[in-house]
Amino acid sequence: MKHVYGWLLLTPAAILLVGFTHYPAAATLVDSFFSTGTAIRPSRFIGFGNYALLAEDPIFWKVLGNNLWFALGTIPTSIALAILMAVWVNDRLPARALVRMAYFTPTVLPMIAVANIWLFFYTPQIGLVDQFRALFGAPSHNWLGDPGTVLACLMVMVIWKEAGFFMIFYLAALQSLPPELEEAAKIEGASRWHFFRRVMFPLLMPTTLFVLVNATINSFKLVDHLFILTKGGPDNASSLLLYYIYQVAFSFFDTAYASTLTVVLLALLAGLALVQFHLVEKRVHYR
């Protein structure tokens, strides 16, 4: 009888999870083994045909590479900035609430709005970046139109947007650290840097793991800005995996190939999460 009661309690959440997470994932996997059907040519089983196509698709490798660079470029920097900001606004300083709020504001803004603002920052000649550079006599640069700079420009924007969000987690973690530790360190004559490296940072490890997982997922799942800023261009220089999936699914209507790409993305994220949880967790907790 107790079992029934337990299952009943579980049902609402289970229905939602199965209906919106597990079933679609399984269906995506199944779809990736079929060709895309049209009214004239119905869908049929093609085994690993879509995967063979994927291995030969230069755009897929390009966007995958872009995505790895994008993750590498944004995650460490935004985490480092988040810690720095958190440590700073955790201290007693004038107008502390205001400073905290200022750091957090980018997080509150919708990505589409942020992208529209940054689009004008990066616009050659009339944009903020170029107007600032013009003060020093530097020539205008076509930031988003140059394959060499476009991805870096997107990274800067995303770091600006994400760092404040991660700061909140670090701030919460810092406030739960016992103040005795700092006092003890002071009595022992430890420098601030030594205290941070040996005490504070290790104690923040669980938060870092959490933030790391989130940041990794975000770097693969945040593509809103591409719609506004570059549409993946020039020549796919700024396209990311999820944006490419969107193009394949809704602009090319190749749902089967989009499913295949989605399976790859899911596998990638699942793999990363496993590595993070199992390997990193062993050294996360301060002993």
Add this chain to the structure above:
Amino acid sequence: MRSLFALLLAGLLAAAAPARADTELTFYYPIAVGGPLTKVIDGLARDFEKEHPGIKVHPIYAGNYDDARIKALAALKAGQPAQISVLYSIDLYELLEQDVIVPWDDVATTADDKAWLKAFYPSLMMNGTYKGKVYGIPFQRSTIVLFWNKDAFKEVGLDPEKPPATWNEMTQMATKLVKRDAAGNVVRWGVMVPSTGYTYWMFQAFARQNGHDLMNPEGNRTIFADPDVIAALQYWRDLGAKYRVMPEGTIEWGTLRQAFTEGKTAMMWHTTGNLTAVKDTAKFPFGVAMLPASKQRGSPTGGGNFYMFKKTTREERKAALAFVKWMTTPERAAAWSIATGYVATRPDAYETPKLKDYARDFPQAVVARDQLKYATAELSTFQTGRVRKLLDDAIQAALTGQKTPAAALQAAQAEADRLLKPYR
């Protein structure tokens, strides 16, 4: 008194019970330009209902062109279909392949209806016709035009009333119009052509001017690697790389209008859909001209057509015909053109007093019409999304100097051949 009350009651009852069932028309439509256009469309639908008792029209705003197509197709699959929709003119082959649309010729059978099908500009019908049958009725359609800053022309000693008519003239004028500061940095460019978002569309204009369309009318063959087409891309690249009258790299579609109204470029190529916005924000006198010619003038058309879906009853098709005919009368085409900046879709719309008056005060409004006789269909093939992206990527690779125009276009052509082979 009592009899009056009975009469009223009887009247109310009669009003409450209609004699026959209404025909209901649902249609999705996209909006791709600014302004409160949903209100305009809703108003038009109400007016139509007043004149046609027995037909109810439910217009549903569906976002941009891609969203509208996705929503209309999803509604169809879900069994809540729309009877007609305004969708991207270049979605034709996609809709044909899904086998969801029927030609208007099937319902337009009377002499009057057939005359109606012939009333539009022929160049606007190209994207809507397949194997001699009309699937798309032009509704909101645009072309590319050249905007120029008359003050900038005056400043460098050019005739402010004379825009460039050929590529050579454009290059020469643009070279004069480039302005540099003391340090040698450019503060005003000669000309800008956007190359994000609708890259293929802009390129079609260059290719057409150099003598070529980019695809065949059957939509199963592309012509990207022709020497004239390669030369057209070379010229576009040269504007930035050789003549230095345009910034190198790609130019953002969305911010170009500001660059022009802020005086950072003396000329720009852009859609007529921007006309009203430029008119409202430019602080200098500006002109609108047809695009310059190389071997000939040319511009692709763009925009949305009315399609009729297959899953419709005979009554619904009749009602749909009545509605679309009503929406495209010369008077309404004229009013829609004034409200949006889109081209009025038929010649007789430009003869209406309303549009004649408007054009007298604002002659820039009729340039797009004059250009229609040189216009060509927008790039549209089977597998259109993929083919378009191939071309976009090739153009951007050439403009950013990663590939030569010839190498980029030949690779795109080879890939397009592979995609389109099954359709030949």
